[in-house]
Amino acid sequence: MGNIFSRVFGTQQERNIKKLIPLVNKINGLEKKTSKLSDKVLQRKMDEFRGRVKPLGVEIGQLEKEMLELPEIEKEGAKIDLQEKARQLDELLYDILPEAFAIVREAAKRAIGLRHYDEQLIGGIVLHQGKIAEMANGEGKTLAATLSACLNALSGKGVHVVTVNDYLARRDRDWMGPVYEFLGFSVGVIQNQMNSADRRQSYGCDITYGTNNEFGFDYLRDNMAVSVKEQVQRGFNYTIVDEVDSILIDEARTPLIISGRAEKTTDLYSKIDRIVPRLKRGTEEDRVKRGIQEDKDEDCDYKINEKDHTVALTQRGIDKAEQLLGVKDLYQPDPRWGTVLATHINQAIRAHEFYESDRDYLVKEGENGKEIVIIDEFTGRLMPGRRWSDGLHQAVEAKEGVAIRNENQTMATITLQNYFRMYNKLSGMTGTAITEEDEFKKIYNLEVAVIPTHRPAIREELSDRVYQTEKAKFEAVIKEIKDLYKKERPILVGTRSVERSEHLSKMLREKGIPHTVLNAKYHEREAQIVAQAGHRRAVTIATNMAGRGTDIKLEEGVEELGGLFVIGTERHESRRIDNQLRGRSGRQGAPGTAQFYVSLQDELMRIFGSERIGSIMERLKIPQDQPIEHSLVTKALERAQRQVERRNFDIRKQLLEYDDVMNKQREVIYQERRRILEGKSLKGVVLEMIEDAIEQLISSSVDDKIRPEDWDTKSLSKRINQVFPINLSYYSLEGVHKHEEIKNIIFEKVEEVYAKKEARLSEELMRELERRILLHTLDSEWKDHLYSMDSLKEGIGLRGYGQRDPLIEYKKEAYDMFEDLIGGLKEEVSKLIFRVEIAKEPFLERVLVGEPQVPQLILGGINQRGGNNNLSQVQKKIPTHRRSESKVGRNNPCPCGSGKKYKYCCGRKQ
Missing domain, CATH: 3.90.1440.10 (SecA, preprotein cross-linking domain)
Structure with a gap:
């Protein structure tokens, strides 16, 4: 029934695209008029749009900033106001979209000699709608992104264009930069080796190019900065993620981590x-x-x-x-x-x-x-x-x-999933997204729109050839390459590992067939190898060619030979990666062929069930060197791939469920940290923490369930004096029979000492002392908390053996640990505010911040030190506080066996 409906009315994707055609026609209707305008008039038109949109963007930015300062009870009302303003902005941008897109199209023609096709206009509209545009290889995604980037940059709140590596970020910025600059937009790029000043300048631009790692690590570093001046980012307005499936799906399992050296x-x-x-x-x-x-x-x-x-x-x-x-x-x-x-x-x-x-x-x-x-x-x-x-x-x-x-200790961490969900509007583009449509919708609330190709795709996709053994498969691949080489067709052979590519290379050398190898061992020659892969008689063996952001252009005369022939030597566990390999041939309507050679000994088939096919081949007495091409085989392969995709989705979903626990805690800590950095006076915050710390100390010594005459005021006064320098005598608490009265007596004495210290130092120095102590203590407690959370996550899976849900257990314990963090933070601030004295500035720095050490960056549980690998360069002066305990960590279980953390048990006595 569904198939009949689709044939009559078109698929859902086709119907969605059809709805955008009137908008495309409107843009096309403006092209003739726009082409007659001078450069200055075009630029003035864009300035007029900016004048209409930017005030609303400024208003939204102000509301967002004010909302951070509001108490929780007032935030709901502010959120409604913010949503209303965001709706008004969307309506305004939609109204000016046709004319703005027509102007950007004309600017591209004049600045870089490229004109947006109708399909690219559709892609730009889809991106503006906050969706994923699936555009085939060679269809001009980079140019399509300029439409949506310009429109959304009018608000002045910034647009981030995310790529997979530094080279592509720089290339796209240099390539598309003239279009933006022609229309008066500033455009920057974030690169691996950049210093903070250059990063801040790039983030201040209307449109900023960079990698997902750079954006993510800059966010983490900003939340480790000791002053507002050290921060480089300015919020999360709108982002376009190139190769969105690679970044939001493939790398979603791998959190970004800034770490320091651990003591193990x-x-x-x-x-x-x-x-x-x-x-x-x-x-x-x-x-x-x-x-x-x-x-x-x-x-x-x-x-x-x-x-x-x-x-x-x-x-x-x-x-x-x-x-x-x-x-x-x-x-x-x-x-x-x-x-x-x-x-x-x-x-x-x-x-x-x-x-x-x-x-x-x-x-x-x-x-x-x-x-x-x-x-x-x-x-x-x-x-x-x-x-x-x-x-x-x-x-x-x-x-x-x-x-x-040595192992590393986490100092700051976030998953790419939660990083990108911070943006007000998220969009993306790739050649392969539709197979992961459900995951994009469930995790990111992103819809996928398949954009039609400018020219019909004529690539020939041949059925898989399945062999019983790997040996027979590779022999067949070599024979196919030899035949195609004689016909002078260029061949791209995709393998899944360096080992397989070198094995294939050895077999080709034995047959005397010249070829080039592109794998992890020869990655420095990548650009040169790819540039020649479309030449006559070019044989290129590539390990996981997919996702390299490069097009293989055919040499003159190759189209007549049938174009590029792609041979996959093994099915990847993701259909999407296979589709990317196929997509290397037949770009922009050119001819091409793609075929996969598979064996029952391949990892995918071996793990996910090749017994049924193997038994059929044995029963039919099919020779080992003879392939089987049957719908049953194709279905078995696709079923195996879907199994793996489901499993990987479950893993990513589980990671997100665990990280959501941490994410809520991270939001609270980072919001408090911003308040400390940006707040003019923190006296009220510190006094509130002192009051809460007093409450905690009283509650641990005074039990309302027993008679006041039996309260242990001696122990209480001793603990109070350990934290506050008020010389409290337990005699002064005798005869006091109310919990609140005890708190008031202690707080009055503490306030008195606080006022004396402020008078001695001056208000200005006291405010600075408050800020630095709050920052130091928050960072130190948060770092210890992350260490504890790592330890908790490490062993939480074992709870399943006790018939308990590990996730529920993790949530419970994480909540208790976060409560401990808040309690420890208040007590530590209360101690330090009275004990730290200002002698000279260098001494203050040493006391509050600790000796500087260089944290390491870890990507997805992968350590990262920067360098020329297109990954974030660590800044060498991020201050950290070293843990003083050498034997027992403050958050480790107490050796006494109480089950409590060391810092809340025997550690209190230290």
């Missing part, structure tokens, strides 16, 4: 790595091969799940590991190492079972000897300086016998 020793990783080879592995597949109906724990030490990349120790494995390590319980914090050893054993096993050299990483010579360099799963590029988190990178280092570097 690296000896543990080597010790655990030595015991892994002595543990026996077991899997479902092994059981089938051995013909065992029922597997017992005693048959193996650990079991692996290849689908989920997880490891589980059996009871036999637990006993053996405890014996080899000389410990009593793997699942309790070990006093020698200060950590749960089971987690480290799991990571060591994962390093051996799931992470392969030349596929997931390379062992390369670095500045300080050999090091592990990660290979990007989706692009095949090397990612120097980035590291896996949670001890996995150290486990791989131990496995490969290279120097093991």
